[in-house]
Amino acid sequence: MEGMIPCAPWKPSVVISIRVLETYRVTHVRCPQLAIQPFVKALCDVHGVPYKPYLCQQFSIAYDLYLDLRRQSDEKVMECLGRDSSWRLKHTCPACMYKLDGEEKLIFDMLTTMDGNDSLKRVLRRTKVTNIVEDGDPTLGPSKEHIDNRDAGDGYFISRDKVDKWAKTRLEEALPMQQPNSKTRYNPCADRWKNMVNDVTSKMWGVFDETGIFLALCRHGFVLLVTDMLRSGELAKYPLAVQKELLDAFGMDQGSGYDVGCHFEATVANSALGELAKELNLKCLVGAFHGHAHNRLCQLCFLATYVEGLGIEDLEGCERFFSRSNGLAKSCRYASRFHRQQEISTYIKHFDSFETYANLGKFLCSNYHQALTILKSEQALLAWMRQEGVRSFDEFKQWLQEEKDYLLGLKNAPKENVETLRMEYVQKLINLSASECVPSTAEARRARSDDAAYVPGAGKAELARRHGKEKVSKDLECVQELERVLEIGERWTTTSPEWVSTVVEVKKRKYQLALDELELLIVERIFELTKMNQSQTGYKLRKHIAKALQARSKAVRNAIDRYNAAAILLDPPMAMVGGLVADEFRF
Known part of the structure; x- marks a missing residue:
């Protein structure tokens, strides 16, 4: 029948009109919480038909066929227009990608933002297994889902094979890790952020197959690329795979916003993508919202507020998108792999066409008025x-x-204040004295005969004794080598004049290092507090900054303890700030 979609290829018992299917599609993308079951129940109530559970399955079959027909028709139109599979990515946003003749060259030809979100997880259905492992957790049975390799990504999703090429083990097998070049920007907190690796909640990922999505948007909010996060957290392979596609598509002078952009820049430089990123002048940035959780030195290097060429752009488009797409979680949690991807791609396509594109003129006009308001205050x-x-x-x-x-200067002060050989010699003597004083409980048992009585723990004690002797030998070699270099005829003791003068130098050096570290943290804290106390700082941003400062307060307390421990050992002692005295500074 014309205008009807059957639910079976031969002798269908149920047909659904295209108008009804289109009504559900539009309603569902506008209100993602609306599932098929309540919609079918409503249809039955309207037409006075008794509701049967199998009708939901029939409707789902017809809906899949309807979406596939729409997808095939779109592909045929694109083929007739001579547009390949990469055309959508390169022409998604007219404001970003349409260049006028004689247009002024900008610092950034393309601005993108990317981030991960774990709301759109999908439970992997498994067979029931009752075995219990040693730690008390039940074992997970094999998957009982039917294999469905159909692609419903509509060109938005990066294939899993492409993403896995950037996995850590694959990269290590392919080539050794590259060292950052000398022109790489200073990265003050590259080692601080830990969400680039799997965390201790990895056991939870066993329940899910896809644990979320990793998304890339242009500065105006159009979706560029999506990839599934598989049984893991926000690993480095996801942004690396996305960034590779963006570099291939848009070329030179890109700015990439990411909540851990400081860390990601070091990751890119150490990966196979490093040479291409350097050649195309890729700059990794941190969004205006997340950047204030980083320390002040990182903000000066990466924060969007201080990077020339960004203007009023905040690079936080992903957060706004996720606040809308989180409504899909209900329909994705227990869907199949194909239907989950279908839900996401259908929502993205509709969102780009009827939300982002329709509001693009308003977005640009609002930015223009905001810029004029700023200029009026000049x-x-x-x-x-x-x-x-x-x-x-x-x-x-x-x-x-x-x-x-x-x-x-404060950050690099410890690196510039290099230890002298005399200080190193004193430290090696201290290490040698400590290793020689280690008690050896197995000394009396080391020559036991074969018929001697068994003594529990003797094997461990013997191993500790052997390791202690090896450590003494190693420390002694270091002391002898330094004595040769320094031309010391008689070994120093704690009463030697040279020892006393060198210990004073060590104490002064440790005090200076502790003072520089404390000064750096305090000055950074003062600058970081200024943003939280500024007017027009939103409540959520203020709470975000406060939470980050509270998390870093332990570093300040530890720095104060180290400073006090070093200050009290000087002669005369320096003024103390407060805190505990650490034993590591004592001789």
């Missing part, structure tokens, strides 16, 4: 500058550079 700013004695706008850039140089 006279007030100039008046304030004259009152404070600021001669030009270049002084603001100079202040930021001076702040960055000052913090870098």
